[in-house]
C-alpha cells in the first residue's frame with residue numbers, strides 16, 4: 001500500500017436493503033459493483049418469511065446481475081411464526097440463506113409483523129444455536145415510553161442480555177450499532193456476538209440531523225447519536241477487532257417519502273460507502289485496518305471465504321463531484337451526502 005493508493009480484498013456489505021422491482025433494478029448495481037457479497041434484508045412488503053419467498057427473491061436479484069459480474073447475494077429470513085425448527089434444520093449450510101433477521105415490532109420500515117414477545121421465540125433460538133445459524137438483530141425496543149435515543153441501550157439491557165445468557169453459543173449480530181454502550185457491551189461478550197456498523201453512523205452525529213435546520217435525509221433507524229458515540233464507533237471500526245464489520249444499512253426511499261410530514265427512516269449510502277470509508281480510515285491513520293473491517297471480519301463471522309478479487313482506491317487532490325439523485329420513472333432517490341469533501345475514488 002503506497003501513501004495515496006489503497007488496495008484491499010473486494011469488500012462485503014453485511015446489511016443492505018435492495019427493495020424490489022424498479023427500485024431494485026436501479027440500486028442493485030451500486031452494490032454489485034462495490035461489494036463482493038451482500039446480506040440482503042427481508043423487510044419487503046410482505047416480508048420474506050419462507051424458503052419459497054426467499055428463493056423467488058434470490059432469483060429476482062440474480063436476474064438483475066450481469067453474467068460477467070462476480071457478486072453473491074446472500075439472504076435473510078424474517079423471523080415470524082412461519083419459521084419452524086424443521087425449516088431451520090434445512091437452512092444449516094444453505095447456499096444463499098445466511099441468517100434469520102429479528103425486527104422488534106414497529107422498529108423500522110416494514111416491521112409491523114416483527115416480534116413483540118421475544119421469549120416466545122426461544123425454542124427457535126435454541127434450534128438456531130444447534131444448527132449454527134446466525135441471528136441478525138435490529139437492537140432497539142419500540143416502547144413509546146422509552147426515549148428514542150435510549151432504545152438501543154434499553155434493548156441490550158432488557159432483551160439481548162437474556163437471549164445471550166440463555167443461548168451462549170447462538171451466533172448473534174447486533175446490527176447497525178450506534179452507541180458507546182453498544183460498543184462496550186459487544187466487546188465484553190464472547191465470540192458468538194458481533195456487531196455491524198454503518199458508514200453514516202461513523203460519519204455524522206445527531207447535531208447534523210437536528211441542529212440549525214432539520215435534515216430529513218439524515219433520518220435513519222436507529223437514529224443518529226452524539227459525537228461521543230460516533231467517536232467510539234470510529235474507534236471500534238478502525239480497531240481491527242474481529243467482532244466489528246461493515247453493514248451499510250443502505251436503505252433507498254423515494255424523496256417524496258423522506259420529505260413528508262411522516263418521513264421514512266433510511267439513508268441510501270451504497271454508491272459512496274467505500275470511498276468515504278477509505279477517506280475516514282486514512283484520515284484516522286488506520287488505513288491498514290480497513291480490509292479487516294470491510295472485507296475480512298464479517299466473512300469470518302459468517303463462515304465465508306476471505307480470498308479473491310482486489311479493489312483499488314486512489315486519492316485525488318480535487319474532490320469528487322456530488323452524485324446526482326437517481327431517477328426512477330417520476331420519482332427520485334437521493335444519495336447520502338454528508339457535506340464532507342470526498343477525495344477518494346475507486347480505480348476502474
Ligand SMILES: [Zn+2]
Nearest residue numbers: 017041249251
Ligand atoms: Zn436495515
